[in-house]
Amino acid sequence: MLKQEMEDGQASLADPQFRADVLNGLTLRPRAIPARWFYDRRGSDLFEDITRLPEYYPTRTETALLEQIGSDLARHVAPGAALVEFGSGSSTKTPLVIDAIQPSAYVPIDISGDMLRESSRVVSDRYPNMLVLPFEADFTRLVDLPRTIESTPKIGFFPGSTIGNLMPRPAVDLLRAMRGSLGEGSRLIIGMDRIKDPSVLVPAYDDAAGVTAAFNCNLLARINRELEGTIPLDAFRHRAIWNDDRARIEMHLEATRDVSFEVEERPFSITAGETIHTENSHKYGPRDARILLRAGGWTPVAEWTDPDGLFAVILAEA
Numbered sequence: 001m002l003k004q005e006m007e008d009g010q011a012s013l014a015d016p017q018f019r020a021d022v023l024n025g026l027t028l029r030p031r032a033i034p035a036r037w038f039y040d041r042r043g044s045d046l047f048e049d050i051t052r053l054p055e056y057y058p059t060r061t062e063t064a065l066l067e068q069i070g071s072d073l074a075r076h077v078a079p080g081a082a083l084v085e086f087g088s089g090s091s092t093k094t095p096l097v098i099d100a101i102q103p104s105a106y107v108p109i110d111i112s113g114d115m116l117r118e119s120s121r122v123v124s125d126r127y128p129n130m131l132v133l134p135f136e137a138d139f140t141r142l143v144d145l146p147r148t149i150e151s152t153p154k155i156g157f158f159p160g161s162t163i164g165n166l167m168p169r170p171a172v173d174l175l176r177a178m179r180g181s182l183g184e185g186s187r188l189i190i191g192m193d194r195i196k197d198p199s200v201l202v203p204a205y206d207d208a209a210g211v212t213a214a215f216n217c218n219l220l221a222r223i224n225r226e227l228e229g230t231i232p233l234d235a236f237r238h239r240a241i242w243n244d245d246r247a248r249i250e251m252h253l254e255a256t257r258d259v260s261f262e263v264e265e266r267p268f269s270i271t272a273g274e275t276i277h278t279e280n281s282h283k284y285g286p287r288d289a290r291i292l293l294r295a296g297g298w299t300p301v302a303e304w305t306d307p308d309g310l311f312a313v314i315l316a317e318a
């Protein structure tokens with residue numbers, strides 16, 4: 001293959017939004033790149049590994065909760081509804097909700113088409129009598145749901161405390177968009193991580209095995225791969241800090257020395273100690289969570305937590 005062809009091939013791989021977010025983010029002060037770009041193939045695999053870490057309590061706590069509250073959920077949601085999952089990813093928690101509420105249709109919404117087709121097939125195989133309508137879309141915008149489920153009651157599912165990645169105002173906008181997509185009278189099952197002691201929070205984002213560090217650093221590797229980056233990966237280290245003022249875990253990539261590199265032929269210099277802010281993971285106390293939901297147009301009707309109060313699953317009504 002000619003060099004030119006290879007470069008063309010590589011250039012066309014890069015998402016223009018990724019390019020814009022990286023080039024812009026490296027110019028900002030403080031520097032910041034949106035967390036959604038963690039999830040390439042490698043990043044998604046690393047995230048799966050994170051969910052199994054001893055320190056990372058959210059996934060196992062929420063999964064156990066969903067298993068336990070099945071019959072409670074069924075009491076709040078009539079069978080035959082359409083279950084709409086926002087950012088479905090690998091849909092691992094979905095069967096717990098399907099078993100509980102017996103929906104007539106499942107609509108996974110995700111920006112990653114590959115992930116969507118794969119997980120839709122898995123769910124279809126497991127529930128052959130349920131309609132599966134995968135929907136490739138950016139769920140942060142208003143989504144025009146398939147006509148097939150127009151007159152079916154809708155129940156949204158937004159697990160994993162994904163809402164925590166957003167600043168409070170965009171989080172409210174997202175909840176409003178979901179309400180708009182699902183319609184008045186619909187329900188939402190949402191998972192939110194709670195505020196707790198930093199001695200529990202920080203290790204969940206800075207594990208002993210270094211998996212979260214690898215997850216964070218993969219963003220730089222992705223920039224090198226997809227945007228002709230020359231970032232020396234050994235010049236950055238993973239940092240996870242609890243910002244008590246804003247009730248959030250922040251992940252950063254901190255330069256361990258003065259470093260210069262290029263991304264798409266543009267030069268950047270970062271001084272030792274400076275960071276690139278890569279993720280926020282906001283935590284919500286019981287009242288905070290209810291205020292956020294109400295601001296987003298949702299009325300909380302029931303909520304469940306684990307015995308240690310680590311994580312909450314909330315059912316709300318539009």
Ligand code: AVJ
Nearest residue numbers: 050160161162165205212281
């Ligand atoms: C997928 C956004 C819920 O914030 O806990 C895990 C992502 N980042 N470890 C979280 C994440 C580092 C995760 N969410």
